[in-house]
Amino acid sequence: MQNDLRRLSSILSNPILNTDSYKASHYLQYPQGTTAMFSYIESRGGRYDRTLFFGLQMLIKEYLCQPITAAMIDEARDFFSAHGEPFNESGWRYIVSRYDGYLPVRIRAVQEGAVIPTQNVLVTVECDDPEVFWLASYIETLLLRVWYPVTVATQSWHLRQLVRRYLERTSDDLGQLPFKVHDFGARGVSSAESAAIGGAAHLVSFLGSDTVLGVLAANTYYNKPMAAFSVPAAEHSTITAWGRAGEIDAYRNMLRQFGRPGAIVSVVSDSYDLFAALRMWGTELRQAVIDSGATLVIRPDSGDPRTIVLQTIGALDEAFGSVINGKGYRVLNHVRVIQGDGVNAESIEVILAALEAAGYAADNIVFGIGGALLQQLNRDTQRFAMKCSAVKVDDAWRNVRKDPVTDAGKRSKQGRLTLLRNRRTGDYQTVTFPLAWDARRIEGEWEDALETVFDGGKLLVDVSLDEVRARAEAYED
Template identity: 35%
Template structure:
């Protein structure tokens, strides 16, 4: 599709609505408010994907590299019938004649944690006649960028929580954290691109992921190489259809067959197709020798009920249910007590829970395991669409707003500050300089062009070319700091 059609309809008339003589529009992309308790910084991520996929690939393939008459006629057909008018497409023809996008984007390095209300990047036109293009791109840019930033931020929060508890209860196993948060979200996301963008955000903080296309996407857009580095990974795992096909009456036989099928490595088996507690207290004891003699780990996966209660136990009249999965596995397979005094399960057995996990539930699981004397690293959490799809652009209040224009050769510092708003929508004013203060990024507005250029924002895209190209390894290092 012609990427100029990927916009909000009201953008079509804005070229004529700017004051006569407008030649320059300068805007910024900013997270304005956090709606998640405990998160005051947002991870910047996804711009390089947007630039490569849309500003370069799609604009070239579906606009600049096609005959002008073809793309202009198509554009005019849809806009004429949409607006019910004879739309003037002269500016579209002029853009095609130019042969590239006359846009400059200045940005922070991806993977940077940016405080709420601090801009992440700026967008401006590089040729005066294309002043209209800056904010025309807002819809597409916003549509693509908010989700990878949001998911990367939430994943970072999970990683921080899991790391904190691991340091408290199993510090010698801190490297396990990269696998403790596993992306289970793909099937529940709004589409494949949404899955990939969110999944890449998750993978900045974790290696565990079942969103397979993320590996290809990181190679395509972020210079990764799956043959030379760990991008994402997973293990052999069953689903309910496998267990059902083996029949309820012979569930233990299905377990035994799976252990024989995979004699080495990690094997995850969904265990609550019928009766989780029967699996834990009847089947696993009978399979104990096979499990302990196997060169690998059997991971028990329940995914129904309250994850906190299932994993950690709860106040229940049934003493088996009251213990929860981890304590029951300890009772049967034992383990070790580390030098911090916490129980670590036998490395031949483990657990994963992947249904309805949230930041709050992840925290509770870690807290309750710790309170019971178990290391938080005894369980892997499958983080799915219940975490990553239940978000919108407003989760962190993302918006792209113009703050400086030039009209008739005169610069104007512009801003918005609705009297009926609570202050969230108040924008910066004029050009912006980003700088570091006490280890955090801050901004100053109403600065000169020279002051702006002395700040942290660097030109990453200009006139159709990507000028700074980042890679997954560097971004992961950056976010880990």
């Protein structure tokens, strides 16, 4: 079993096998005389009209900055031979002998953290070595997975804008914004890699996470000592282990173990009867909460989210009291609520709107979001695609595109493309080059929004999470 696991790890780290089966046969399918290829990635639209670009650096560091080896080629040759696909062994051997195993492709991309309207080029991939021009398409499977961190980062950025609007209307403290949506998604994803990549993407916009692998990925791939933070929190097992008769003792233990001045202690309180638990917190335990100097965060974890949050905050207000802030909204004393059940973009807005209508500031609520954050999305959420848009045949570039009569929404772009940004207005526009690109640059108002991030095995841009966050914040409405 241990040998099998090591073997699986080896296979997963072989870029030649990190593709679709039919890609192995494509080198035989292009026109005679083809010597170069150009492809691009875009979001064709979807749930959001703008995407926050993030995650390409992770993919490049993990998969493209390692050289192809003879052993990898042997492994791929044996697999495809048994699998029923031809294999370009000489092409891959050429990469090892000519380039020391590093892929001779050039990748250009928008800056990570940039928020770009959909239907624009986000990434381009070009290979101009006639021997292996097909690489620009072969690595599509690997590179297009950037859809996942981009989509998670996009959703979290839009959630940040939503919560910020309610804070601006009801709160005196915008500084709490980065901690208002907390990542609970680790157990709900399909793999450890998803937890790492998606969890890191959420941290472009927020600083709270219980997804350890996501925090580690952000630290590792984006040069950050510590990308996110968490607090001691109870789960149902740590409460129910005391038995129903010992429920109040479980709560006392939480205060005893973690209740310190300035600390935050989160306690799930619906193991049996939420309303009975709220009475415990507001009577027998009230003074202990106050004396601890900590902020107690109650987590109701069942029931209709809007109704339960309002009832919980109302009960806590009655027990602990509240103050009226400068915007005229109530802020609870000593306690807060974290809603972690049934949380998504729609329920967050419903809850915040209900609190505002009831006269409570957004300060009183934090959201923990799990499956809706990291799992309940797919490549079609933002309709991501990577397509070849130009090939060089007989020393001349040829524009190519797909244009299906059955679905105009799948029409692809053609030509060698780049993305321009207007220095004055901030608008973006995808154009072909060199002619259209050069003409716009001459006008002086436009600049190239793509930069070369990878070339021939070398990572040319190594951005920090701090830079990504600052860039994303600059796009806030």
